[in-house]
Amino acid sequence: MKLGVIGVGHLAETILRGLLRAGLRPEDICLSPRGHGPQMAKEHGFLLADDNAAVVAASDLVLLAVRPGDAEEAVNGLPWRENQVLMSACAGVPTARLAGPSAPARVVRIMPITASELGASPTIVYPMDPAISPFLDAIGTTMALDTEEQFEAATVSAAIYGWAQDLIRTSAEWGASRGLDPALARQLAAQTFVAAGRIQSEQEAPMGDILASLCTPGGITAAGLERLEQEGIHPAWKGACELVLDMLSTKK
Structure with missing residues (x-):
């Protein structure tokens, strides 16, 4: 399964380092070209896309780690498809705000912490989706919540x-x-x-x-x-x- 990352800032960088630590292959991960993307690709061999549309086109699972206020704009108009999962790490952005712009992909919310780099992040998730388990388990312990209200409190x-x-x-x-x-x-x-x-x-x-x-x-x-x-x-x-x-x- 191919992972794409839109928004390669500090949090995403620690997640990527955790994934490498767990043995995931950098050639199976495609990064957006802004932020730390170019440097991470150069240092570790990740694929570097020309733009966010290319990230989505090349990936089965997409991690969104942009500023919360930029989340909807970042996913709108991209070539989302069925059986794709958008995994949002944007604090305070409910699934309803991303579901329309990213349709027909499934939207899942996660909240990892920078201990992902050590494989020690207690990562909360709502709703749980089997497709994301290998990635979350690689960076720590996965904790599934039953409702979005619970997820917000746990954040x-x-x-x-x-x-x-x-x-x-x-x-x-x-x-x-x-x-x-x-x-x-x-x-x-x-x-x-x-x-x-x-x-x-x-x-x-x-x-x-x-x-x-x-x-x-x-x-x-x-x-x-x-x-x-x-x-x-x-x-x-x-x-x-x-x-x-x-x-x-x-x-x-």
Whole structure:
């Protein structure tokens, strides 16, 4: 199956690197000629199309990774055909806005993150389509949603991914300020977040029970959490999630 990419920006570049890492052949992937397309084709052997119409004509599955405001214009008037799938990674752009301009192709929404490059993206998808599974599985874990409303709420996780990066950086900088080697402080903070995620992901105990098992009364974890709660961390975090969801909704 041939993959085409319209919009070769930073996100698409990480997806492409993840696909190469998983063993997909660059000659089976066709890139649009703008953005990072020419450089990626030169460096890795991807096919480079003359224009977006050529991308669609050469592909069975097309990844759309342009700015959300440009999504409809980017797919309109291209030679879409039956049994083709348009896989949109444009946040906040519902399937209804793309279905007409890309008919008769099927429209699927996905939201990968830049950890695709490492094969570690938890990629949400709606609606699930068997044709896209090999590509999404190559860049991480595929998580199918039942409704577009669920997909929109789950898209907030892409922003949370960035917030986690900021918490890791803040923790590393604090450790370095207290005398740790900066490289060690960075790895310690990063791997601590990885470990926390794995515990929650791979154990079946309720999330609250896992946390409670770490919070010995009078201990350092409990004391730190109490301080964070006093500072209003939970309302602020949930408020940020609601803000992002509202932003996604206004793009409709």
